[in-house]
Amino acid sequence: MNKDAVILIAEDDPGHVELVKRNLWRSCVANDILQFKDGQEVLDFLFRRGRRAKCEEKGRYLLLLDIRMPRVDGQEVLRQMKEDEELRKIPVIILTTTDEASEVERYYEMGCSFYMIKPADYNKFMEAVENLGAFLSLDWVRVPQIDGAGRC
Amino acid sequence: MNKEGVILIAEDDEGHFELIKRSLQRAGVCNEILRFADGQETLDFLFVRGDGAKREHDKEYLLLLDIRMPNIDGMEVLEKVKNDPELKKIPVVMLTTTDDPRTIERCHNLGCSVYIVKPVEYQDFAEAVRRVGLLLSVVEVPQIDGMPKSKGVVK
Numbered sequence: 001m002n003k004d005a006v007i008l009i010a011e012d013d014p015g016h017v018e019l020v021k022r023n024l025w026r027s028c029v030a031n032d033i034l035q036f037k038d039g040q041e042v043l044d045f046l047f048r049r050g051r052r053a054k055c056e057e058k059g060r061y062l063l064l065l066d067i068r069m070p071r072v073d074g075q076e077v078l079r080q081m082k083e084d085e086e087l088r089k090i091p092v093i094i095l096t097t098t099d100e101a102s103e104v105e106r107y108y109e110m111g112c113s114f115y116m117i118k119p120a121d122y123n124k125f126m127e128a129v130e131n132l133g134a135f136l137s138l139d140w141v142r143v144p145q146i147d148g149a150g151r152c
Numbered sequence: 153m154n155k156e157g158v159i160l161i162a163e164d165d166e167g168h169f170e171l172i173k174r175s176l177q178r179a180g181v182c183n184e185i186l187r188f189a190d191g192q193e194t195l196d197f198l199f200v201r202g203d204g205a206k207r208e209h210d211k212e213y214l215l216l217l218d219i220r221m222p223n224i225d226g227m228e229v230l231e232k233v234k235n236d237p238e239l240k241k242i243p244v245v246m247l248t249t250t251d252d253p254r255t256i257e258r259c260h261n262l263g264c265s266v267y268i269v270k271p272v273e274y275q276d277f278a279e280a281v282r283r284v285g286l287l288l289s290v291v292e293v294p295q296i297d298g299m300p301k302s303k304g305v306v307k
Contacts, residue, residue, distance in 0.1 A: 089257060089260040089261055091265065101295070105295065108243065109240065115294075116290055117292060128290040131287060131289060132287060134283045135283045135287040138268070138283055141267070141268050142267045142268070143267075144260045144261075145253065
């Protein structure tokens with residue numbers, strides 16, 4: 001992936017955040033990683049609201065998005081992003097424990113790039129994230145630049 | 153991706169196709185693979201028309217899509233697939249020699265899942281595709297049911 005691209009992780013479980021980060025690093029993902037503990041925080045970042053960090057106007061981002069989170073859930077985050085003409089360009093990979101077929105279908109319909117189920121087994125979860133990392137660490141994966149942040 | 157899912161590869165270069173197929177298999181991907189030599193063939197398959205092979209109902213598909221192809225190019229295929237309420241669920245992985253920021257932006261705007269530039273070196277190309285295969289082995293892909301809701305015409 002472009003070296004200046006930033007990986008955003010929206011995940012309320014601190015244990016999962018650590019596991020994801022560690023295994024992305026293990027597979028040589030060298031991109032900056034920012035973490036958000038719920039959907040509201042990541043929306044504030046993307047739409048440049050609130051007092052915390054805000055996304056760069058010409059930044060490149062990729063989002064790893066959990067579904068079940070307090071305050072605002074992943075579905076609402078994805079919906080708002082894909083309705084925004086700039087933010088819709090950000091690839092969103094769903095990373096969740098929810099494994100219903102109808103959910104998988106719905107999230108692809110809404111425009112997620114991929115839907116990944118967190119395996120309940122710790123080692124399998126690590127392995128899955130390593131596979132994801134092996135892909136993201138490729139120099140040839142291109143993420144577009146956002147031209148001005150979300151406007152909604 | 154389930155074992156029953158089918159990987160569609162739209163690629164006019166036969167050498168590239170063989171390399172992609174072999175590299176996916178090297179990553180342990182054992183799904184059925186179908187090749188389309190241009191955009192027209194790809195659309196005919198997806199929109200269930202013409203004389204060639206046709207898409208089946210209630211099956212999982214994933215599309216690896218080249219951009220520069222004869223007849224209809226990959227951008228147009230992407231646009232038509234993502235404009236159809238049913239076919240839009242198919243994850244589309246762009247795999248192309250085109251490394252142009254505007255094209256990358258346009259493809260993401262239209263709804264491609266990821267965009268990969270084909271490495272020039274044979275070994276790098278094989279490795280990139282192998283890692284696509286690793287990714288495919290850990291993601292879920294939705295079933296596409298029924299007929300396309302549109303006729304593949306872009307307004």
